[in-house]
Structures are given as C-alpha cells and as structure tokens.
Amino acid sequence: MRSARSMNSLRPVVVDKREAILRAAIRVFAHNGYFNSKVADIAREAGVADGTVYLYFKSKEEILHSIFDRTVEEAISEGRKQLGQISDPREKLRRIALLHLERMGADRDLAVVFQVELRGSTKFMEEFSAAGFAEYLGLIRATIEEGQSAGVFRRELNAKVVAKVFFGALDEMATNWILSKRRYKLVPMADQVLDILLNGVSEK
Amino acid sequence: MRSARSMNSLRPVVVDKREAILRAAIRVFAHNGYFNSKVADIAREAGVADGTVYLYFKSKEEILHSIFDRTVEEAISEGRKQLGQISDPREKLRRIALLHLERMGADRDLAVVFQVELRGSTKFMEEFSAAGFAEYLGLIRATIEEGQSAGVFRRELNAKVVAKVFFGALDEMATNWILSKRRYKLVPMADQVLDILLNGVSEK
Amino acid sequence: MRSARSMNSLRPVVVDKREAILRAAIRVFAHNGYFNSKVADIAREAGVADGTVYLYFKSKEEILHSIFDRTVEEAISEGRKQLGQISDPREKLRRIALLHLERMGADRDLAVVFQVELRGSTKFMEEFSAAGFAEYLGLIRATIEEGQSAGVFRRELNAKVVAKVFFGALDEMATNWILSKRRYKLVPMADQVLDILLNGVSEK
Amino acid sequence: MRSARSMNSLRPVVVDKREAILRAAIRVFAHNGYFNSKVADIAREAGVADGTVYLYFKSKEEILHSIFDRTVEEAISEGRKQLGQISDPREKLRRIALLHLERMGADRDLAVVFQVELRGSTKFMEEFSAAGFAEYLGLIRATIEEGQSAGVFRRELNAKVVAKVFFGALDEMATNWILSKRRYKLVPMADQVLDILLNGVSEK
DNA sequence: AATGAATGAGCATTCATTCAT
DNA sequence: TATGAATGAATGCTCATTCAT
Numbered sequence: 001m002r003s004a005r006s007m008n009s010l011r012p013v014v015v016d017k018r019e020a021i022l023r024a025a026i027r028v029f030a031h032n033g034y035f036n037s038k039v040a041d042i043a044r045e046a047g048v049a050d051g052t053v054y055l056y057f058k059s060k061e062e063i064l065h066s067i068f069d070r071t072v073e074e075a076i077s078e079g080r081k082q083l084g085q086i087s088d089p090r091e092k093l094r095r096i097a098l099l100h101l102e103r104m105g106a107d108r109d110l111a112v113v114f115q116v117e118l119r120g121s122t123k124f125m126e127e128f129s130a131a132g133f134a135e136y137l138g139l140i141r142a143t144i145e146e147g148q149s150a151g152v153f154r155r156e157l158n159a160k161v162v163a164k165v166f167f168g169a170l171d172e173m174a175t176n177w178i179l180s181k182r183r184y185k186l187v188p189m190a191d192q193v194l195d196i197l198l199n200g201v202s203e204k
Numbered sequence: 205m206r207s208a209r210s211m212n213s214l215r216p217v218v219v220d221k222r223e224a225i226l227r228a229a230i231r232v233f234a235h236n237g238y239f240n241s242k243v244a245d246i247a248r249e250a251g252v253a254d255g256t257v258y259l260y261f262k263s264k265e266e267i268l269h270s271i272f273d274r275t276v277e278e279a280i281s282e283g284r285k286q287l288g289q290i291s292d293p294r295e296k297l298r299r300i301a302l303l304h305l306e307r308m309g310a311d312r313d314l315a316v317v318f319q320v321e322l323r324g325s326t327k328f329m330e331e332f333s334a335a336g337f338a339e340y341l342g343l344i345r346a347t348i349e350e351g352q353s354a355g356v357f358r359r360e361l362n363a364k365v366v367a368k369v370f371f372g373a374l375d376e377m378a379t380n381w382i383l384s385k386r387r388y389k390l391v392p393m394a395d396q397v398l399d400i401l402l403n404g405v406s407e408k
Numbered sequence: 409m410r411s412a413r414s415m416n417s418l419r420p421v422v423v424d425k426r427e428a429i430l431r432a433a434i435r436v437f438a439h440n441g442y443f444n445s446k447v448a449d450i451a452r453e454a455g456v457a458d459g460t461v462y463l464y465f466k467s468k469e470e471i472l473h474s475i476f477d478r479t480v481e482e483a484i485s486e487g488r489k490q491l492g493q494i495s496d497p498r499e500k501l502r503r504i505a506l507l508h509l510e511r512m513g514a515d516r517d518l519a520v521v522f523q524v525e526l527r528g529s530t531k532f533m534e535e536f537s538a539a540g541f542a543e544y545l546g547l548i549r550a551t552i553e554e555g556q557s558a559g560v561f562r563r564e565l566n567a568k569v570v571a572k573v574f575f576g577a578l579d580e581m582a583t584n585w586i587l588s589k590r591r592y593k594l595v596p597m598a599d600q601v602l603d604i605l606l607n608g609v610s611e612k
Numbered sequence: 613m614r615s616a617r618s619m620n621s622l623r624p625v626v627v628d629k630r631e632a633i634l635r636a637a638i639r640v641f642a643h644n645g646y647f648n649s650k651v652a653d654i655a656r657e658a659g660v661a662d663g664t665v666y667l668y669f670k671s672k673e674e675i676l677h678s679i680f681d682r683t684v685e686e687a688i689s690e691g692r693k694q695l696g697q698i699s700d701p702r703e704k705l706r707r708i709a710l711l712h713l714e715r716m717g718a719d720r721d722l723a724v725v726f727q728v729e730l731r732g733s734t735k736f737m738e739e740f741s742a743a744g745f746a747e748y749l750g751l752i753r754a755t756i757e758e759g760q761s762a763g764v765f766r767r768e769l770n771a772k773v774v775a776k777v778f779f780g781a782l783d784e785m786a787t788n789w790i791l792s793k794r795r796y797k798l799v800p801m802a803d804q805v806l807d808i809l810l811n812g813v814s815e816k
Numbered sequence: 817a818a819t820g821a822a823t824g825a826g827c828a829t830t831c832a833t834t835c836a837t
Numbered sequence: 838t839a840t841g842a843a844t845g846a847a848t849g850c851t852c853a854t855t856c857a858t
Contacts, residue, residue, distance in 0.1 A: 017817090017818095030326075033324075033325055033326055033327065034324070035239050035324070035325075038851085038852060038853080039852075039853060039854080040852075040853090043820095048818080048819090049818060049819040049820055050819080050820060050821095050853090050854090051818070051819055051820065051821095051854085051855075051856080052817080052818055052819070052820095053854095054853090054854070054855080055817065055818075059853075059854080060852095060853065060854090090406070112326060116323060116324065116325070116326045116329060117324060117326075119320060119323035119324055120237070120238070120239075120320065120321060120323055120324010120325060121237055121320070121324060122234075122237055122316060122320045122321075122382075122383075123237065125320060125379075125383055126383055130383075144405070147405070151407060152406065152407055153405050153406060153407060154403075154404075154405060154406070154407050155407075157396075157399070157400060157405065158396060161393065161396045161397070161400070162400055162405055164373070164376050164377060164380055165373040165376065165377075165397055165400050165401070167376060168372040168373040168374075168375055168376025168377070169368070169369040169372045169373055170372070171372055171375075171376060172368050172369065172371055172372025172375060172376075173368060173369075173372070176368055179326075179329055179330055179334075189365065192361075192362060192365045193365070193369055195361070196361060196365070196366055196369050196401070196404075197369070197400070197401075197404065197405055198404050198405050198406045199358075199404040199406055200358075200400075200401065200402050200403040200404025200405075200406075201348070201351070201357050201358060201361065201366055201401055201402050201404075202294070202356065202357060202358070202402045202403060202404075203355060203356055203357060203358050203359075204408075221842095221843095242826090242827065242828080243827080243828060243829080244827080244828090247845095252843080252844090253843065253844045253845055254828090254829085254844085254845060254846090255829085255830075255831080255843070255844055255845065255846095256842080256843055256844070256845095257829095258828095258829070258830080259842070259843075263828080263829085264828065264829095425838095425839095438734075441732070441733055441734055441735065442732070443647050443732075443733075446830090446831060446832080447831075447832060447833080448831075448832090451841095456839080456840090457839060457840045457841055458832090458833090458840080458841060458842095459833085459834080459835080459839070459840055459841065459842095460838080460839055460840070460841095461833095462832095462833070462834080463838070463839075467832080467833080468831095468832065468833090498814070520734060524731060524732065524733070524734045524737060525732060525734075527728060527731035527732055528645070528646070528647075528728065528729060528731055528732010528733060529645055529728070529732060530642075530645055530724060530728045530729075530790075530791075531645065533728060533787075533791055534791055538791075552813070555813075559815060560814060560815055561813050561814060561815060562811075562812075562813060562814070562815050563815075565804075565807070565808060565813065566804060569801065569804045569805070569808070570808055570813055572781070572784050572785060572788055573781040573784065573785075573805055573808050573809070575784055576780040576781040576782075576783055576784025576785070577776070577777040577780045577781055578780070579780055579783075579784060580776050580777065580779060580780025580783060580784075581776060581777075581780070584776055587734075587737055587738055587742075597773065600769075600770060600773045601773070601777055603769070604769060604773070604774055604777050604809070604812075605777070605808070605809075605812065605813055606812050606813050606814045607766075607812040607814060608766075608808075608809065608810050608811040608812025608813075608814075609756070609759070609765050609766060609769065609774055609809055609810050609812075610702070610764065610765060610766070610810045610811060610812075611763060611764055611765060611766050611767075612816075629821095629822095650847090650848065650849080651848080651849060651850080652848080652849090655824095660822080660823090661822065661823045661824055662823085662824060662825095662849090662850085663822070663823060663824065663825095663850085663851075663852080664821085664822055664823070664824095665850095666849095666850065666851080667821070667822075671849080671850080672849065672850090818858100819856105819857100819858085820856100820857105820858105821855105821856095821857095821858105822854105822855085822856090822857100823852105823853100823854085823855075823856100824851105824852100824853105824854105825851105825852100825853100826850105826851090826852100827848100827849105827850100827851100828848105829847105829848095829849105830845105830846105830847090830848100831844105831845100831846100831847100832844100832845105832846100833843105833844085833845105834842105834843085834844075835840100835841100835842095835843090835844100836840100836841105836842095836843100837839100837840085837841105837842105
C-alpha cells in the first residue's frame with residue numbers, strides 16, 4: 001500500500017506520515033477509547049512529535065472522522081466494484097455481507113473504533129457519519145430493490161427497512177465479535193445471517 | 205412503580221431527589237453527550253446543588269451505569285412478565301419487538317443515551333453492560349429455541365445467531381429513528397421487522 | 409476524669425460531649441493529620457452527628473486551638489503548682505523537663521498533634537500559640553533567672569536564650585520519640601537532657 | 613552554582629524555569645502556608661502558566677519535597693566540605709551551628725518553609741525527611757563522638773542524645789527567629805547556644 | 817516540514833458549614 | 838440539644854492546541 005505511492009510521489013514523506021498517524025490513531029483509540037486517548041499517545045505511537053499531528057489533521061476529532069471517511073469510502077468503492085460483476089441480487093447481498101465482515105474481521109482495532117468509539121457521539125453520528133453511512137445503506141437498499149424488480153425478493157417489503165435490518169444484523173455481528181471473550185471467525189457468520197434474512201426464521 | 209411509594213413514604217424526598225438527578229442526567233447526556241456533560245449541568249437541571257449529586261451517586265460514571273441498569277432491569281422484568289402470558293413463540297418475538305421499540309420510542313432522551321452515549325466506551329460495553337445485555341439476548345434466544353422445539357422455527361438455524369440478528373435489527377431501528385431528521389413512529393416498525401425476520405426476504 | 413464531674417454537674421451531657429469531641433479530634437488528627445481529617449470523621453469517632461460538633465466548636469480550626477489551649481493551660485497550671493513546692497532552681501528545671509516529657513509520653517496521639525500537626529501553620533504558630541507558648545517559655549526563663557540570682561546558674565548567660573535552648577531540647581526529644589520506629593521511654597530522657605544542659609558537653 | 617551553568621548551557625531556559633518555580637514556591641508557601649497555596653499562585657509568581665509547573669514537578673507535594681531535598685542536600689554537602697578543614701571538635705560544632713543559622717537566616721522564606729510548613733505532616737516527616745534528617749543528625753553525632761574520643765567532650769554522655777539536644781536548640785532558635793516580631797540577627801545566636809551547650813548552665 | 821516546550825481553559829470531586837426539622 | 842441532608846465554593850491536574858525555533 002505504501003510502496004505503490006512511493007514512486008514518483010511529490011510528497012512521499014507526507015503521505016507516509018499521515019498514514020502512520022492514522023494507523024497509530026486506530027490502534028490507540030481501539031485500546032484506550034477515543035476520549036481517553038491523548039494526541040500525545042498517537043504521536044508517540046506514530047513516531048512523530050505532538051505538533052506534527054497538527055500538520056496533517058486539524059484536530060483530534062478530525063482524525064476520528066478521517067478514519068471513518070477513509071474506511072467507508074474504501075468499503076463503498078470496493079463494494080461497487082465487486083457488485084458490478086454480479087447479477088444475482090442474492091449473491092450481491094452475500095458479497096456485501098462478506099465484504100462487511102471481512103473488513104471488520106481483518107483489523108480488530110479498526111473494528112473496535114468502528115463498532116464502539118465512533119458510536120459515542122450523537123454529534124458525530126448525526127453530522128459526519130451521515131453522508132457515508134447513507135450511501136452505504138443506499139447500496140444495500142438498491143440491491144434489495146433490484147431483487148424486488150427481478151422478482152426474487154418480496155415486493156411488499158419496504159426496501160429501506162430491509163436494508164436497515166440487514167445492516168443492523170451485520171453490525172451486531174461485528175459488535176458481538178469484538179466484545180466476545182471467545183475468539184471465533186467473523187466472516188463465516190455472513191452465510192448464517194444471509195440464510196436467516198433471505199429465508200426467514202419460520203418453518204414453512 | 206412511582207405510585208406505590210407516593211403514599212406514606214418515609215423518605216419521599218430522598219427517592220424523588222435521586223430520581224430527579226437520574227432523569228436530569230438522561231436529559232443532559234442526551235443533549236450534550238456523556239463526555240461533554242458536566243456534573244454541574246445535571247445538578248442544575250435536577251434543581252439541586254452540585255454536591256448533592258454525590259449523596260446519591262458515587263461518580264458521574266455511576267450515573268450512567270444506573271441509567272443503564274435500571275432501564276435494562278425494568279425491560280427484562282416487564283418482558284418476562286408479558287412473555288409468560290404468551291405461548292406462541294412468534295407472538296412472543298412480536299411482543300419483545302414491541303416492548304423494545306415502545307420503550308425506546310417513549311423517551312427520546314433515554315433512547316439517545318441508550319443508542320449513542322452508552323456505546324462509546326469499550327470498557328462500559330465490556331464490563332457493565334455485559335450482564336444485563338447477555339440476559340436480554342438470552343431471553344430472545346430462549347424464545348427462538350422454544351419455537352424450534354415447537355416446530356414453528358427452523359431447527360437448523362443457530363438460535364444464538366438468530367437472537368443477535370433479531371436484536372441487531374431492533375437496535376438499528378432505534379438508532380436510525382433517533383438520528384433521523386424525519387419524525388416517524390418507531391413502534392410500527394416492529395411488525396415490518398418481524399415479517400422480514402420470520403418470513404425472509406426471498407420470494408417463495 | 410469524666411466521673412469526677414459527672415456528679416452534680418448542671419450540664420453533664422454537654423461537658424461530656426465536648427470532651428468526647430475533643431478527644432476524638434486528637435485521635436483523628438494524630439492518625440490522619442489536621443488537613444486530611446474531616447469534621448465528619450471526628451463526629452463519627454465521637455459518636456455524634458456532624459452538626460453537633462458545631463454546637464461545641466465554632467469551626468474545625470477552633471477544635472485544634474482548643475486542644476492546644478487546654479493542654480498548655482493544664483501544663484502551666486500543673487507546672488506552677490509543682491514548682492511552688494521546690495526551691496532549688498536545678499530541681500525546678502528537672503521538674504519542668506519531667507512534666508513536659510511525661511505529658512507527651514503519656515498520650516502519643518496528643519503528642520503527635522502537638523509535635524507535628526500544630527506546627528504546620530504559620531498563622532497558628534503566630535497568632536494562637538503565642539500567648540500560651542510565651543507563658544510556658546516565661547516559666548522556664550524565670551527559673552533560669554532565679555538560679556542566676558541564687559548564684560547556681562551562670563550570670564553571664566542570657567536567660568531567654570537558655571530557656572529557648574532548654575525548650576528546644578525537650579521539644580526535639582518529643583518529636584524524635586514520636587517519629588521513631590523504635591519504641592523507647594520518653595521520660596528517662598529528662599535527666600540526660602538536664603545533665604547536658606546543666607553541666608555542658610565539654611570535659612572540664 | 614548558578615554561575616557555573618550561565619555560560620554555554622544547552623538548556624538554560626529549562627533550568628531557569630524549574631529554578632524559578634522552586635523559588636516561587638518557597639515564597640508562596642512561606643506567605644500562605646502549603647495547604648493554602650494554590651498551584652496557580654506558584655505559577656503566577658514564577659511567571660509561567662499553570663500547566664508548566666507540571667512539566668517540572670509531578671505534583672504540588674513534589675515541589676515541597678524538592679525544596680526540602682535540595683536544601684538539606686546542599687547543607688550537608690557544604691557542611692562536610694567545611695568540617696573537613698577543621699580538626700577541633702568544638703570548632704566543628706561551632707561551624708555546624710553557624711552554617712545552620714546562616715542558611716536559615718539568609719532566606720527568611722526558606723526558613724519559614726523549613727521551620728513551619730515542612731513540619732505539619734506526619735507523613736512527610738516520617739517518609740521523606742527521614743533520610744536527609746538522619747544524615748544531618750548523624751553528622752552532628754559523629755562530631756560529638758570525635759570529641760569524646762579526643763577527650764574534649766564528656767565520655768559518659770550519649771552522643772546521639774547530645775546531637776538531638778544540639779539540633780533541637782538550633783532548630784528552636786530558627787523557629788523563634790521566624791515567629792518573632794522583633795527583628796534580630798539569627799547568626800550571632802550560634803555562639804550563645806554553643807557556650808550553653810559546651811559549658812553548661814551551672815556555675816562551677 | 818518538524819519539533820516539543822509552553823499554554824490555559826476546563827471540571828469532577830470534596831468537605832466545612834448551615835439549617836430545617 | 839441533636840440531627841444529617843443539603844449546600845456550593847474551592848482547586849489540583851490534564852491535555853488539545855499553538856508557535857518559536
């Protein structure tokens with residue numbers, strides 16, 4: 001990831017340092033919580049001076065936002081790319097679930113920041129996460145509607161509500177995984193969630 | 205609950221003051237966020253002196269815990285009572301969903317504290333919410349297993365996972381409702397969630 | 409001590425309670441230090457309510473003053489009485505030393521308050537202890553001057569300075585005894601101090 | 613001491629700032645008492661921001677300890693140096709007395725902190741002053757024993773007790789000088805104390 | 817760009833004192 | 838007299854941010 005930009009970059013050092021700070025922040029936030037994390041901790045973890053942090057981020061809060069923005073952006077971009085190659089809406093949902101849980105499962109620290117630290121602020125959830133989250137939810141919703149048009153998903157369901165239920169289920173999987181003392185694989189939960197959501201709990 | 209002690213209470217003032225502080229804290233936490241709320245704000249809102257808060261709570265954090273504990277306790281107790289009078293597992297799930305959303309929908313401030321403020325601390329989520337939350341999830345899980353035994357729910361599903369998916373869906377409904385600019389009724393979402401969960405999204 | 413006044417006292421309860429508070433304060437101050445002692449601690453130790461303390465003392469500080477005043481008063485009164493029966497100035501000095509160390513050695517808690525807690529305030533030492541201490545020092549000085557007149561003490565010495573040296577020596581004995589981990593008898597030090605002061609350190 | 617680092621010091625600012633805070637603290641403690649002194653007062657007096665104090669000292673208490681440690685250290689070091697050049701034990705005692713009173717007499721604020729503020733805490737006197745004070749007392753005691761070996765001091769006296777009496781006398785001189793309204797020179801008291809201690813009060 | 821010393825606003829908590837009962 | 842719930846002023850310390858170098 002770093003090597004890709006290291007050639008011919010006009011500001012290679014800057015990019016690396018910003019990246020280092022961001023990764024350090026994820027680690028620090030995950031271990032101490034956002035409010036208990038000091039900017040000095042992040043700086044030390046990133047191997048830079050306190051003041052240097054402010055050359056790349058306007059404030060401690062902006063670091064948190066950047067973590068969110070970058071991750072959601074990547075997730076959506078990656079999601080769109082992969083979904084474009086799939087036509088079956090059910091398979092698309094499955095791919096969303098897999099990507100979601102893979103991403104969270106791959107980096108426990110990032111997952112903690114996402115599932116816990118990012119939730120503790122109404123202001124943040126309202127103002128900042130709004131755009132990115134809405135887009136993510138819209139992606140799911142569009143897939144549902146696609147399935148409805150295709151006749152594979154029940155037309156009488158409200159697609160937006162289904163999208164929320166789907167997201168809520170995945171989100172809870174991730175949160176539970178983080179808080180669980182028992183260590184288990186997160187990704188395999190995707191198919192179970194999908195089975196429940198697609199086929200329902202009721203015996204036919 | 206309040207009516208019971210309103211007559212001939214020996215220490216009505218004490219009870220009322222603790223209650224007043226708790227309710228004030230819910231309001232203050234909901235509007236400013238836990239970390240941005242000052243104990244002095246809570247005291248003012250409750251109409252008591254700063255120091256009085258510490259006659260009833262050991263610390264600012266304990267106030268947050270008390271809000272959580274009391275609410276979950278009431279919810280579980282109320283849940284058990286109502287579920288005891290129902291035999292159909294599907295109807296039981298519906299009742300859980302209704303109680304969950306009714307409780308959150310009835311007090312927006314409390315809902316904000318629950319859906320947002322209580323989430324922002326790994327420590328809190330790990331240490332404190334653990335017991336109460338586990339019990340709540342266990343209640344749902346037991347209902348699922350009951351339904352599986354009765355043959356109305358698919359036996360091949362992992363009851364615990366179903367419980368998480370169910371909780372996750374309800375939780376997301378509540379969070380979305382809080383953050384939504386549009387004001388809509390939360391309780392009616394219960395039946396939509398139930399329909400999706402029980403019957404699935406797929407067209408048969 | 410309490411039994412003596414319990415008969416025919418018009419306010420026996422009051423006297424006992426004031427006494428109880430004073431004794432409780434000595435214990436509490438000795439163990440926690442004046443500034444770290446809470447009025448509530450004293451009240452609990454004395455077996456009365458917090459507010460009751462203020463029926464007998466104007467403030468926490470006044471309690472400290474009362475301890476000082478009462479003890480010095482008793483010491484001086486007892487000292488005068490005993491010294492009146494002695495004519496030899498050397499024997500008088502010895503009696504002062506004995507009384508001083510006996511009083512401190514008899515009640516370690518009181519000694520701690522006297523040697524340590526009462527010293528930590530310029531204001532106290534200046535304003536309050538002034539009178540009592542000056543009188544005590546005057547008692548010693550008078551004895552020195554008496555000895556000088558009688559020709560048993562060197563006339564060329566400044567009596568006031570001798571009094572300070574004498575007091576300083578006794579005071580240091582008391583302080584050292586309190587802070588010492590090793591438990592030894594304080595009173596026997598009187599004769600050693602006296603020997604040094606009267607006869608000097610130099611070999612003749 | 614200060615001149616040594618005034619040239620070519622790499623961190624003159626740091627040194628000066630720590631020094632400034634220490635000197636400010638002595639002034640503030642002397643005038644208001646330790647417990648009544650606010651860290652903000654010290655900072656203002658030192659011409660730095662409140663937070664800066666904590667860049668050089670861990671806590672308000674550590675400032676007090678530093679004052680004690682530095683002063684005792686200097687006193688002992690200076691004492692050893694000067695005593696090394698003297699052979700007559702009597703002259704050595706005189707030098708100790710002079711150094712003791714000179715140091716206290718040279719800086720009234722420092723003297724107040726030493727004679728009053730540092731005394732008001734059993735904990736401090738036990739834990740912290742222990743080492744330094746013991747060493748100082750040991751210095752005096754060694755001189756006494758030297759004199760006893762040399763035959764100029766009475767062999768039957770307990771050297772440790774003599775040391776305490778000597779210290780107690782000097783200590784009382786200093787305390788009295790501080791509390792006295794009348795302004796007089798402290799240093800000249802040394803010879804009077806010495807005369808009393810060495811030759812005794814009794815007429816031969 | 818990088819540093820890290822310096823800043824100073826901000827706050828939970830304590831506790832002496834009061835006073836209604 | 839006695840109580841103890843209530844008060845609210847008071848403060849040590851933290852830490853995000855700045856800025857001179």
